[in-house]
Amino acid sequence: MRKLVLAAGGAVVLLAALDAYVVVTVLVDISRTVGVPVNRLERITPVVTGFLLGYIAAMPLLGQLSDRYGRRPLIQLCLAVFALGSVVTALGDTVVVVTAGRALQGIAGGALLPITMALIGDLWDERERPVALGAVGAAQELGSALGPLYGGVVALALGSWQWIFWINLPLVALAAVAVQLAVPRGAPTATGDKRADPAGDKRVDPAGSRRVDPAGSRRVDPAGGRRVDLIGGGLLALALGLLVAGLYNPEPAEAVLPPWGWPLIGLGVLVAAVFVWWEIRSPVRLLDLTGTRKGPLLATLGVSFVTGAALLITMVFVQLAAQTLMGLPALDASLVLARFLLALPVAALAGGALARRLGDRAVTAAGLAVASAGFFVMSAWPLELRDHPIDLGLIIAGAGLGLVIAPVSAAVLRTTGPAQHGVASAAVVVARMMGMLIGVAAVSAWGFYRFQSLTADLDTPLPTGDPAAFARKMAEYTAQVKAALHVEYTEMFLVTGVLCVAGAALALLMPARRVTA
Incomplete structure (x- = not known):
């Protein structure tokens, strides 16, 4: 069963990684469809950055949601949103619509990697876990490397760049069936082996009622209802969105940045500082690296x-x-x-x-x-x-x-x-x-x-x-x-x-x- 889980997880990660860079090959073709001339390619960059923004913003937050509601429901939800984003992108005839479709794909695709890694943490013990994580990592890197080539081959073979996204629908359907058959249902639960505990660094207190972290400082719902850092996730997404919006200049003839560039960049830096402050003081964090030497890590x-x-x-x-x-x-x-x-x-x-x-x-x-x-x-x-x-x-x-x-x-x-x-x-x-x-x-x-x-x-x-x-x-x-x-x-x-x-x-x-x- 675990081999089927690994195959299904690797497949969904590969699918998301392929689509992360697939538009690189066909950006010029997309620009023609949406009416952007070759001398105004700056107007097509949101198609690239929209996917990445959704990908990064969703990655840590939806991983935490899978802790609370279970891996299989979240993977299936992400596959459905990924398919919806593919349809929107394929039907898009303006930069705004294509970017919206790519952002939906990014939100869904960004969640698939951490959820799959967490699933491996649920089912593999500490000794065997690196091999399984290596296989998922290989799928991610393979998709990243093959994405541009894949996009070029599909566009040439089927006659238009839209087919790159239409072909996602049967691929998503196959992945959904594999996930439904292979991935266990329900929220993650402890297995009795601390190495395979889905909470990773959690243990049970003497009363047996609640899990605590190794420092004994934060408590977690035993039913798997772990708290989710919605504030941290929102701050991270807002900071990145402000920075990207400040750097995007649809009319670069006069200056590097648009008139709203520096105000938005400054506000993005401020929100990023608030995000760091929140992550230091919050009892629930997107990326908890307590006790780590910060200099070498940063x-x-x-x-x-x-x-x-x-x-x-x-x-x-x-x-x-x-x-x-x-x-x-x-x-x-x-x-x-x-x-x-x-x-x-x-x-x-x-x-x-x-x-x-x-x-x-x-x-x-x-x-x-x-x-x-x-x-x-x-x-x-x-x-x-x-x-x-x-x-x-x-x-x-x-x-x-x-x-x-x-x-x-x-x-x-x-x-x-x-x-x-x-x-x-x-x-x-x-x-x-x-x-x-x-x-x-x-x-x-x-x-x-x-x-x-x-x-x-x-x-x-x-x-x-x-x-x-x-x-x-x-x-x-x-x-x-x-x-x-x-x-x-x-x-x-x-x-x-x-x-x-x-x-x-x-x-x-x-x-x-x-x-x-």
């Missing part, structure tokens, strides 16, 4: 944040560069990105082996330094990419970021006690996804502003009585737009390289080989 999460930002910036803007500068269709452009995506898992395996010999800190710092070198190579790409070998920069960047994945996860586990490993693992994922969300929003704001400033004096040619003259003017205009896009992309890769250098410096503050909580 440094490790910061590295995960930087890695996430570099990952998504690469996925989005290499794909756009291949389609707009090289003139490639979606699938061929995703094959250009495949150089980067294939280097990631290969280097991730190498990073785990190297970290055992050299230590997590050294391998993480070296990986980000290698990644920065790859991005600096990419920032030197010439205008005519079709005639230039672009493999080297993509492979170096992908290999460098891949080296970071395993040592960051290992380091954050070494800064926490065994009872907090599940929470710490979720924190790494949340930090990386936040890096994707904030990083791509911030770098995109700068890049789109640069593009608009470079093309501010261009006038779109209008048809005249002389077709040859019109064709000549249109060719000149297209060449100037292409040159501006080239400057935009290469400068964004340069900024990403600098970001990786900062991440390498931050990695030096990660825990050394032997660090105890």
Whole structure:
């Protein structure tokens, strides 16, 4: 039965991870459908950030709700919302509708990973649990790597990008049946083995009536009715939403940020500070890491944040560069990105082996330094990419970021006690996804502003009585737009390289080989 549970959990996690990055390949196609011209691609970025915002906001909160109401009902609810979001996205003919559909998908998809990890905590004891968690993690990473390629293949094979989301409906139906058959019903209960206790770090008090944590400070309903940190979840979602809204500029011709940018960013920072204050003092927390050394932990999460930002910036803007500068269709452009995506898992395996010999800190710092070198190579790409070998920069960047994945996860586990490993693992994922969300929003704001400033004096040619003259003017205009896009992309890769250098410096503050909580 546990094998069926693992297969069903891995399947739903894989489905959500595929859809997290599936739009990267077809952003240009979606922009045509919703009426966004290629020189105004800043207006299509909410399709990417909307999913990530929902994903991050829902991940910790819905995981807690599954503690209270049971894993199977929450997984089924998330699958239903995921299917609804797929339908809304497929039917969308405006940016607002497509973004709303993607946000619904993100809310549902963000909950599936922590609920599946918690389910493994319910059914596997401490000795066997890492193998099962590794399988779920592999499904998550596989979906992340294959998402852009999957989107390109489906769009090409079935004729339109909408089919990427229509095909989710039968996949969700199959996943729902598997979950219904395999996942136990009811709320999590203790098994009598403290290692397999679904509360993880909870134990029963001498009276046997209530569970208490190891410090004896917080109590939990024995019926599984654990309190849910709705306030913390709401504060986190509000802070992220304000930051993303402040960074989104639909008219970047005049400035990097819109008129409302700095006020919303300041308010988002304030709400984030309130969230931290609440999490320190609240008896119920989204991410409870009490007793953990905060310095090494925050440094490790910061590295995960930087890695996430570099990952998504690469996925989005290499794909756009291949389609707009090289003139490639979606699938061929995703094959250009495949150089980067294939280097990631290969280097991730190498990073785990190297970290055992050299230590997590050294391998993480070296990986980000290698990644920065790859991005600096990419920032030197010439205008005519079709005639230039672009493999080297993509492979170096992908290999460098891949080296970071395993040592960051290992380091954050070494800064926490065994009872907090599940929470710490979720924190790494949340930090990386936040890096994707904030990083791509911030770098995109700068890049789109640069593009608009470079093309501010261009006038779109209008048809005249002389077709040859019109064709000549249109060719000149297209060449100037292409040159501006080239400057935009290469400068964004340069900024990403600098970001990786900062991440390498931050990695030096990660825990050394032997660090105890």
